[in-house]
Amino acid sequence: MKRITIAALAGTAVLFAGAAHAQQGVDFSKVEIKTTDLGNKTYMLEGQGGNITVAVGADGIIMVDSQFAPLHDKIKAAIAKISPLPVKYLINTHYHGDHVGGNAAFHKEGATIVAHDNIRVRLAAGTTNGLTGNKNPPAEADALPTETWLVGGSKVEAGGRVAQLGHVINAHTDGDTWVYFPDANVLALGDTFTRNYPNLDWGNGGTIEGMVLANDRYLKTANDTTKIVPGHGPLATKANLQEFRDMLATVRDRVKKLYDAGKTEEEVLAAKPLADLDTKWGAAQGLGTPTTFLRNVYNSFRNHN
Ligand SMILES: [Zn+2]
Ligand SMILES: [Zn+2]
DSSP: OOOOOHHHHHTOSOOBOOTTTTOTTOOGGGOOOEEEEEETTEEEEESSSSOEEEEEOSSOEEEEOOOOGGGHHHHHHHHHHHOSSOEEEEEOSSSOHHHHTTHHHHHHTTOEEEEEHHHHHHHHHOEEBTTTOOEEOOOOGGGSOSEEEOSSOEEEEETTEEEEEEEOSSSSSSSOEEEEETTTTEEEOGGGSOSSSOOOOGGGTOOHHHHHHHHHHHHHHOOTTOEEEOSSSSOBOHHHHHHHHHHHHHHHHHHHHHHHTTOOHHHHHHHOTTHHHHHHHOOSSGGGSHHHHHHHHHHHHHHHO
16 A cells, blocks of 8 residues: 655645535535434435435444535534434545535544544645646644554444444545444445446546445445445445446446557547446536546546556
8 A cells, every 4th residue: 555645745746636526606504414224323314515424332423424514513413313422433434525524523522533544644735636726725633533544444433333444545535445334234435436427536546446446345345235325326235336336347448448549538538438328327517427537537547557
């Protein structure tokens, strides 16, 4: 595994933040948080931004991701309806703002922020969007993860509830963490698994090959009754995961062939290699639109060869 450093970040001219995604202009006061019971005191929360997973232990709550900062009060109220216990741990699946926006507020209320160390480094240094050049400033101190790990996996425990944390290398970003709650058979996968074309943050370590390998890994843990919380979109099953993985592998193979043949980004876009997949997988707006996805896949090869 490659450990990124502040120096390495400073030396990289073009990075990718993607933190705001296509969420600018959202009126957060109109967002409603929807709670889905996944069984065994485990819940999926949907609002605006990345999906949240909540697991209630005997003396506290483990939470995965926190959406945008302005939604903190609404998310807190939704959690209070589930349990009066405090959030003990907040796990970050990756550094994007639609997943870590609530870090500072939940931390100030006592939650320990747990994350892969690459997430801490990205948040502390600030980031730049590879496609647009948009910059994200360094995060405030309260938003930074304080319990981090680098190699292998990690584990978080709260009142008898266990969250198993794994790291997949260079997938959606270079700090992706996936979380498994074995007693509820729930997987929370962040943006390495979505229901449309995924965003691929190639400026900050994301690659299409890593995305395929990540989903291969999840398929080994999931079974037919596993409830899978995607980074975005509705709750999913192992069959959905398999379908997503196969789509990614097809995309990788087709675009790599063009890339290896020396085609430019413009030539690859003109060739429309994903035309038959776009209807099913292309999002109407944001980072999962067919053109943006194809550009990100192409650049993920360019950035890693
Ligand atoms: Zn996201
Ligand atoms: Zn993301």
